[in-house]
Amino acid sequence: MTADLLRELINNERQTQYTGYSLDSIIFLLDKLGDPQCNIRCIHIAGTNGKGSTAWFLNTIFQAAGYKTGLYTSPHLHSVNERMLVDNNPIDDELLGNYLAKIREIMNSFPAIIPTYFDVLTAAAFCFFNERSVDIAIIETGLGGIKDSTNIIKPLCSIITDISLDHTSILGETIKKITIEKAGIIKNNIPVITSNHDPEIRDILSYQSKFMGSRLLTLGEDFRCDRIQSMPHHVCFNYDFNLTNEVIHLRNVILQSPVHEQMRNASLALTAAIMLMPVFDKLSLEIIRKAVSDTQIPGRFFIINEVPPVIFDPAHNPAAIRALIETVRGKYTSDHIYAIITVMKDKDYEDIFTLLEGSSIPILYYYAPGDDNRSYNPGSDGDPRFHSISRDELQLLKNITGLPVDNRVLLFTGSFRIYDTALSITEKLFSTP
16 A cells, blocks of 8 residues: 555656755645644755765764664655654554555545655654654755755754755745755744855855844854865764864774765764754763764765675765765775666766766666656667666676676766665676675
8 A cells, every 4th residue: 555655756866857846835734644744853054965975974973872762864765764763763564554555545535735755754764763752853955955855844953964966846946046055944033054165155055044033054164064084985074163162172083984075964964963962961072073984975976895896885976976986996906897877867867977088987887677657768879878778686796797806996986776676686797706
């Protein structure tokens, strides 16, 4: 039943034509469900890149202090249940089915209400977090901000991670338009924390924050992160935060990732947690610092196999691909780094392909699973930029098996959709005959 209902709903994760977003349906659904979101203390996170990572840092921080956490993120790696966690445990099928059954009853009773896939999952998540009496819920937007289904909460603070061009068909084709959409999560008198340094973006966030009477804290001005060492699997940095009455210094913060950009996301989480210490008295600087260092973020620069290296990273826009290339080139000296990529046709895939080519990481195989209309498909004539196009997993495995193993790095990227394929291919490549 769960899968049947979700398949019926408008879902821009599987197609790209829908642009009629509105908060009307989610507001109506939540009202009929008793407005569970009103009983939950939340942190709200928007942005283009780094939302999920920042959410995981915060989730780990609050758990380390002994608080029960709710975590709502998207998309998922394996199953939709992963999008709503309580203390890292995904909602079980039966409970999710119960929430969706209630939502279907509401939809049947009020056929004029047409919620989207994300509306329904968001409503279910708030029911789940409320029923489990979480102490804090970390809520990631799906896309945008103003009309995002999650934008019906009044959070303790708002976070806006790095903004770049993405979802342009829905959010707008310029950084200005996209930033205005993301800034829509800024609420009256609720502090806002951002990592953005682009002057145009910062001007918009500053204007909106002042208009809403909200304090804006900006990376590079109010707080800083300075890398002091890069290691094969870690990044070490110093963090400073200029509070109103004191300066916070955290030295030698170690991240469980070689990706330098994770310092920015970690710094956002550190700043939010420190600001909320008066509200959550079990938080301390040492707990916060250690929790950030202990955080494991699912699916981000995930090394599936060490030797020879096989890596998965869901970078799906030019800014994320640039960061991924920097990390790969910094970690591996091999001249034989090959990308196996799936991209969505509403993404800026031409720039993604160009960036990979310019970095001398050839797109060895383009994997086109063909499971929906959103995936970019090179067509029957192929694409000269790709060594090969694989339309099923067995064909992809056969193509990769012919590569030399010595000094080889395989990089699966472009979308969360290729994650299961990356795991399956790696298992088959290195399984004992």
